[in-house]
Amino acid sequence: xxxxxxxxxxxxxxxxxxxxxxxxxxxxxxxxxxxxxxxxxxxxxxxxxxxxxxxxxxxxxxxxxxxxxxxxxxxxxxxxxxxxxxxxxxxxxxxxxxxxxxxxxxxxxxxxxxxxxxxxxxxxxxxxxxxxxxxxxxxxxxxxxxxxxxxxxxxxxxxxxxxxxxxxxxxxxxxxxxxxxxxxxxxxxxxxxxxxxxxxxxxxxxxxxxxxxxxxxxxxxxxxxxxxxxxxxxxxxxxxxxxxxxxxxxxxxxxxxxxxxxxxxxxxxxxxxxxxxxxxxxxxxxxxxxxxxxxxxxxxxxxxxxxxxxxxxxxxxxxxxxxxxxxxxxxxxxxxxxxxxxxxxxxxxxxxxxxxxxxxxxxxxxxxxxxxxxxxxxxxxxxxxxxxxxxxxxxxxxxxxxxxxxxxxxxxxxxxxxxxxxxxxxxxxxxxxxxxxxxxxxxxxxxxxxxxxxxxxxxxxxxxxxxxxxxxxxxxxxxxxxxxxxxxxxxxxxxxxxxxxxxxxxxxxxxxxxxxxxxxxxxxxxxxxxxxxxxxxxxxxxxxxxxxxxxxxxxxxxxxxxxxxxxxxxxxxxxxxxxxxxxxxxxxxxxxxxxx
Amino acid sequence: xxxxxxxxxxxxxxxxxxxxxxxxxxxxxxxxxxxxxxxxxxxxxxxxxxxxxxxxxxxxxxxxxxxxxxxxxxxxxxxxxxxxxxxxxxxxxxxxxxxxxxxxxxxxxxxxxxxxxxxxxxxxxxxxxxxxxxxxxxxxxxxxxxxxxxxxxxxxxxxxxxxxxxxxxxxxxxxxxxxxxxxxxxxxxxxxxxxxxxxxxxxxxxxxxxxxxxxxxxxxxxxxxxxxxxxxxx
Ligand SMILES: Cc1cc2nc3c(=O)[nH]c(=O)nc-3n(C[C@H](O)[C@H](O)[C@H](O)COP(=O)(O)OP(=O)(O)OC[C@H]3O[C@@H](n4cnc5c(N)ncnc54)[C@H](O)[C@@H]3O)c2cc1C
Ligand code: FES
Numbered sequence: 098x099x100x101x102x103x104x105x106x107x108x109x110x111x112x113x114x115x116x117x118x119x120x121x122x123x124x125x126x127x128x129x130x131x132x133x134x135x136x137x138x139x140x141x142x143x144x145x146x147x148x149x150x151x152x153x154x155x156x157x158x159x160x161x162x163x164x165x166x167x168x169x170x171x172x173x174x175x176x177x178x179x180x181x182x183x184x185x186x187x188x189x190x191x192x193x194x195x196x197x198x199x200x201x202x203x204x205x206x207x208x209x210x211x212x213x214x215x216x217x218x219x220x221x222x223x224x225x226x227x228x229x230x231x232x233x234x235x236x237x238x239x240x241x242x243x244x245x246x247x248x249x250x251x252x253x254x255x256x257x258x259x260x261x262x263x264x265x266x267x268x269x270x271x272x273x274x275x276x277x278x279x280x281x282x283x284x285x286x287x288x289x290x291x292x293x294x295x296x297x298x299x300x301x302x303x304x305x306x307x308x309x310x311x312x313x314x315x316x317x318x319x320x321x322x323x324x325x326x327x328x329x330x331x332x333x334x335x336x337x338x339x340x341x342x343x344x345x346x347x348x349x350x351x352x353x354x355x356x357x358x359x360x361x362x363x364x365x366x367x368x369x370x371x372x373x374x375x376x377x378x379x380x381x382x383x384x385x386x387x388x389x390x391x392x393x394x395x396x397x398x399x400x401x402x403x404x405x406x407x408x409x410x411x412x413x414x415x416x417x418x419x420x421x422x423x424x425x426x427x428x429x430x431x432x433x434x435x436x437x438x439x440x441x442x443x444x445x446x447x448x449x450x451x452x453x454x455x456x457x458x459x460x461x462x463x464x465x466x467x468x469x470x471x472x473x474x475x476x477x478x479x480x481x482x483x484x485x486x487x488x489x490x491x492x493x494x495x496x497x498x499x500x501x502x503x504x505x506x507x508x509x510x511x512x513x514x515x516x517x518x519x520x521x522x523x524x525x526x527x528x529x530x531x532x533x534x535x536x537x538x539x540x541x542x543x544x545x546x547x548x549x550x551x552x553x554x555x556x557x558x559x560x561x562x563x564x565x566x567x568x569x570x571x572x573x574x575x576x577x578x579x580x581x582x583x584x585x586x587x588x589x590x591x592x593x594x595x596x597x598x599x600x601x602x603x604x605x606x607x608x609x610x611x612x613x614x615x616x617x618x619x620x621x622x623x624x625x626x627x628x629x630x631x632x633x634x635x636x637x638x639x640x641x642x643x644x645x646x647x648x649x650x651x652x653x654x655x656x657x658x659x660x661x662x663x664x665x666x667x668x669x670x671x672x673x674x675x676x677x678x679x680x681x682x683x684x685x686x687x688x689x690x691x692x693x
Numbered sequence: 694x695x696x697x698x699x700x701x702x703x704x705x706x707x708x709x710x711x712x713x714x715x716x717x718x719x720x721x722x723x724x725x726x727x728x729x730x731x732x733x734x735x736x737x738x739x740x741x742x743x744x745x746x747x748x749x750x751x752x753x754x755x756x757x758x759x760x761x762x763x764x765x766x767x768x769x770x771x772x773x774x775x776x777x778x779x780x781x782x783x784x785x786x787x788x789x790x791x792x793x794x795x796x797x798x799x800x801x802x803x804x805x806x807x808x809x810x811x812x813x814x815x816x817x818x819x820x821x822x823x824x825x826x827x828x829x830x831x832x833x834x835x836x837x838x839x840x841x842x843x844x845x846x847x848x849x850x851x852x853x854x855x856x857x858x859x860x861x862x863x864x865x866x867x868x869x870x871x872x873x874x875x876x877x878x879x880x881x882x883x884x885x886x887x888x889x890x891x892x893x894x895x896x897x898x899x900x901x902x903x904x905x906x907x908x909x910x911x912x913x914x915x916x917x918x919x920x921x922x923x924x925x926x927x
Contacts, residue, residue, distance in 0.1 A: 133746055133752075133754070134754075134797065134801075134840075136752070136753065136839070136840050137744075137746050137747075137752040137753060137754050138752075139746070139747065139752075141747070141751055141752055141839070142747050142749070142751050142752065151820075191817075191819070191820055191821055194821040194822060195817040195821075195822065196811065197810065197811025197869075197872070197874065197875070199829060199832070199833075199836050199872070200821070200829075201826075201829065202824055202825065202826045202829045203826075204825075204826065205823070206823035206824050206825045206826075206828075207820075207821060207823065208821050231836070232833075234751075234836075234837070237751060237837075237839070238836065241836075241838075242811075245809055245810035245811070246810060248805055248809065248810055249810040279790060308746040308747045308748065308752065309745055309746050309747075309748060310746045342749075344748075344749045441751070444750075444907075445749060445750075448750070448768055448770070449723075449749070449770070563735065563736070564735065564739075565731075565734075565735030565736060606739075607739065608738065608739030608740055609739050609740040609742075611704060611706045611707070611740070612706065613704070613705055613706060613742075613790060613791045614742045614790060614791045614794050615742075616734075616742050616743075617734075617739040617740060
């Protein structure tokens with residue numbers, strides 16, 4: 098076993114982790130540990146854009162961005178943190194540009210912007226162009242650019258090291274234990290500050306836009322060390338995944354004028370969101386699709402719809418909506434313009450569907466997409482562990498694994514990339530600052546024991562259960578019962594099933610007993626994380642007897658501010674889940690009914 | 694449909710030499726090759742090892758030789774192969790660690806050699822640096838690279854010598870050389886004109902054919918060569 102010493106350890110090399118590392122490494126010895134090569138991180142999959150009220154194309158203000166985010170969160174987001182993020186957004190995007198990010202450009206050479214769901218002009222209520230984009234590969238460009246900057250600044254990387262455990266000593270973070278994938282050797286990283294930036298857990302559900310790597314490792318590791326997770330019942334389903342495959346079709350398609358149609362050829366979003374229609378918030382659109390489907394208006398009676406971005410259709414509806422270009426002329430597009438703004442989407446359609454999106458509509462269905470809940474933090478990325486927001490010294494979290502909470506019950510598109518760069522930066526700064534005044538906590542003698550025990554338990558189980566079976570059964574029951582619409586009965590069915598699966602997981606058969614890239618073992622360990630989180634999510638969801646944002650219950654269809662204007666905190670100890678609450682920070686905006 | 698899947702196998706802890714194993718399977722024409730590998734791993738042989746993450750061709754994890762051509766397993770559907778025989782092998786020119794996993798370190802080392810980051814020490818303005826859509830378009834194609842190594846490991850010059858920087862490094866150099874905001878083109882062109890640089894490219898076009906992002910790599914290398922010989926970025 099090797100031991101390494103650093104001031105700051107960053108776990109995860111996506112947008113949040115790299116941003117934290119860039120900032121921390123300016124003043125502190127820093128290393129990034131990542132189970133994937135940094136450029137494989139899921140940030141690279143983000144398509145549509147990063148939100149910031151630059152106002153490059155039309156009037157816009159951070160205050161409007163703040164209000165839209167509060168409203169989008171269904172008032173569960175913490176308003177102080179949201180305001181902070183939306184104010185920081187403008188400079189954060191300029192900073193990315195200065196790092197070299199190749200944003201698409203306006204004719205004047207400024208960063209180009211497009212409309213996205215839930216982002217509005219607060220006076221007219223109409224969609225506003227706020228998403229700063231690089232074609233439809235904004236996340237790819239953010240990830241590449243930040244990685245390039247890390248190379249430039251000689252940041253240390255431990256690539257293909259998987260963190261299995263977090264060390265907490267004397268009530269403070271002391272480091273992590275990681276498995277080197279190419280050798281199966283355990284390494285202890287002894288540090289004054291630890292930043293978790295490990296992404297989400299969207300692999301719990303059957304139809305998902307999320308990468309295989311989205312197995313909830315960071316959240317699960319923290320939970321196992323007795324820390325709470327916040328608002329885990331809130332998980333976003335994005336309206337437009339490719340039918341059956343779940344691959345994401347960015348909201349940018351609707352931003353560019355694409356329209357959703359049901360089996361009768363109706364633009365059904367008109368009914369559900371008369372003002373912004375197809376550009377309503379994601380939870381609203383996904384629910385509308387489900388409602389249409391239940392009422393038999395899915396295409397051919399099935400559970401999908403058409404997303405149509407053929408130029409003739411875009412132009413017809415743009416004229417009906419009175420949509421204008423920034424110079425005041427009517428909004429008219431050609432097939433070439435659509436392809437040039439959405440080249441990757443066109444490519445996905447051709448490869449996976451055999452469809453050309455400018456000549457044929459795309460079959461889409463809601464797909465599991467984004468983890469709103471996670472490790473609770475304050476707006477500086479410091480992890481907080483109770484209803485008093487008590488800080489755990491030396492421990493930070495940022496990005497999709499964290500819950501600040503700026504997304505509340507429903508995240509607005511483009512706000513995750515923004516979350517990464519804002520809170521990644523602040524977590525990195527704080528982590529470095531903390532390490533300056535702190536001494537290393539002593540390492541316990543048995544530092545690697547808990548990690549080793551977890552792996553050995555799996556490796557040595559004499560059972561015959563398969564990772565593939567358990568995983569399939571989990572995904573299916575969670576998609577059916579803890580998905581877009583939920584009921585107590587359905588969720589109880591899911592809970593029973595997931596508990597059974599957790600038992601069966603104890604008896605998994607690991608065929609690979611080797612040390613070199615034992616992905617058999619790693620897959621099994623990751624599945625354990627997903628199951629643990631699936632159970633917790635379901636318990637939190639059953640407990641919240643209201644509908645808010647992405648958590649929609651048939652048996653409690655209304656938002657209930659009197660009883661539920663609060664965050665959930667959940668702990669797991671010895672297999673038992675305990676729930677608590679903490680208040681929502683409300684500063685300027687009193688909760689109102691949410692209409693689009 | 695019924696397929697016959699032939700897989701390259703090598704477990705350094707057991708095998709002295711690599712070998713092939715063949716599986717007869719039932720699969721769907723729209724299955725990704727990655728789905729088929731997952732099936733083998735999940736239900737037939739848990740020791741089969743490969744990298745993957747995004748499953749839709751954007752992270753660059755799963756470059757492999759599929760029926761003799763470098764491709765991403767997640768971006769290749771069975772029906773694209775026009776037949777029911779599928780052979781999957783690791784990409785060439787990098788050391789095989791286990792099954793389809795190769796040592797990527799030399800590849801990333803070459804990438805780092807070309808200074809793959811924006812260099813511009815002039816003070817930045819308060820807002821964005823301006824760049825016209827035409828200037829932005831100039832290097833658009835090469836910003837698409839996902840560092841999967843399909844191109845570099847399809848190149849005979851790289852097979853012969855792994856210190857040859859290779860197409861992926863050139864693509865990433867191009868991305869900065871032709872960015873109007875960058876100021877280090879000369880420095881990069883010097884690196885690229887050295888011994889292991891672009892002049893070892895014999896315009897075989899394998900790289901362009903292999904690129905899953907459809908980057909016109911040979912064209913980009915041609916532009917770099919021209920910039921070196923003319924001393925101009927026009
Ligand atoms: C298809 C798609 C499109 C999207 N489009 C947009 C968009 O247009 N705008 C927007 O704002 N948001 C978008 N999102 C959301 C956004 O991209 C993600 O929420 C965000 O990129 C997450 O970044 P991250 O840094 O938190 O995590 P990631 O980028 O996923 O990085 C996680 C890192 O943690 C590492 N890691 C995980 N577990 C371990 C472990 N146990 N040990 C060591 N390392 C570990 C991984 O290797 C990885 O480096 C999109 C998401 C998807 C899936
Ligand atoms: S798994 Fe990401 S490119 Fe294939």
